[in-house]
Amino acid sequence: MTREQQRQLRELKKTLPKILKEKIKKYKFKKKDYMIWFQKEDMFLTCLINVGFTMDGRFICDTKENIKPLWIDDLLWNFLNMSNNKKEPLSLRAVGAFTVHGVEIYQRYDELPNGSLQELEEYVEEYLEHFYQTIQTIQLDSFYEGISNSPYHEELRIALTYVYHQQYDKAISYLEDKGDGIFCNCNLWIHDGIREFCESQLSNHQIGIYKEEQMEQFLKETPMLNFSAHNIQQLITKREWNRVDEYQRVKQIYNFVRDEILFGYNVDDSIPASKVLDDGYGQCNTKGTLFMALLRGVHIPCRIHGFTIDKKLQKGAMTGLIYKLAPQDIFHSWIEVYLDGIWYELEAFILDKKYLSQLQRINSQCTGAFCGYGVAVKNFHNPVIDFEKNNTYIQSEGINQDFGNYDCPDDLLKEHHQEMSVLKSFLYRNMGRHFMNKNIRKIRNAK
Secondary structure, eight states: OOHHHHHHHHHHHHHHHHHHHHHGGGGTOEEETTEEEEEETTEEEEEEEEEEEOTTSOEEEEEEEEEEEHHHHHHHHHHTTOGGGGGSOTHHHHHOSSSOOOEEEEEEEEEETTOOHHHHHHHHHHHHHHHHHHHHHOOTHHHHHTTTTSOTTHHHHHHHHHHHTTOHHHHHHHTTTSTTOSOEETTEEHHHHHHHHHHHHHHTTOSOOOOHHHHGGGTOOOSSSOTTSHHHHHHHHHHTGGGSOHHHHHHHHHHHHHHTSEEOOOSOTTOOHHHHHHHTEEOHHHHHHHHHHHHHHTTOOEEEEEEEEEGGGGBTTBOHHHHHHSOSEEEEEEEEEEETTEEEEEOTTSSOHHHHHHHHHHTTTOOSOEEETTEEESOTTSOOOSOSSSOBOSSGGGEEEEEEEESSHHHHHHHOOOOOOHHHHHHIIIIIHHHHHHHHHHHHTOO
16 A cells, blocks of 8 residues: 555545535434434434455445344343433444444445545445435334344344343343353343343243233223224224234224324313214323223233323423413323233324424424423434334323333222312313313414
């Protein structure tokens, strides 16, 4: 390598980050040095672009695209007692030392005949456009399909995937001859941490597989989950939800409740599912009631998880005196659905897509976390709201009390409910909620 070639290579390496910084703006990608990343729903995608010089005397540039689910780093950090990493910026998942390497889904190498900045810039534009197109079409299936194709971190990806899907016996068997693993924190090796967790889950009978008779408690009809009601049965028949497989039943009902039952405030949390359907709108608790009734009406087991959230999450949906008079702790819940041996936590059915899209448009300057208008998420413009055998959240970052799981909302409300004085309750039912719904419609229909 001549001195001139060395100079050229230094110039290319020095200028590449600047080229990337300028070129990624139109795509709204993020970067650090040569690494670019983007979050799509529950997927984390990276694009590494580099420039170098070969042994046979050629300048080259290359790109590699990777995919991994967000939960895989979360699990790693749980096992290594590094859970605080979840609060760090997303860049940590791209360039951090204690992260799981994703599955490679694309790579390309190109020669720079003259070793010029213009050649490099042209290829960078092509690489970024390809990454953008990948993001438009990619599905998480690409991760599972390629989980063993990328040798770097292969063992860790496979073991953590078994754990995520509650296949604890398979994780233990897989790691039997795999040693300690590649990560260690405070004398805790990652494979040992995974083994201990899985053995604990198995010994405590928490595998997640239920016998048919154990499922009955999650399928019962109740006064609130009145799925025998005429309007509910009519809807199930019209949509033909009983004619599709279980996954499609959950997905289609989830999408219906999220987008066709609009976000809004009903008269009370305790109204039955049939009333929510008649209203055509609801919030976390009432939409959850309808969601559960529809699921049980097509024989999908489900349960409810109760919480409270901080009222600041509702600021914007609630305004003025209504917000000021609202209790600090707002009663909240999400629904957990049992499918293929896994309990999925589903919360993002609360806000209809049209309302959420308008919030994102109005607050387009927000590039990270957001709290208000019924939203509390880490990534406002890419929240995980679509169900594809994954958890979904839209208000989880505002939770401040956890009441645990209940078989049905009837049981939850016997022990926990919205704490409000008689006067405030009267004002909410007859005045406050109408102002709130009017405000939400105004946001949803804004031009």
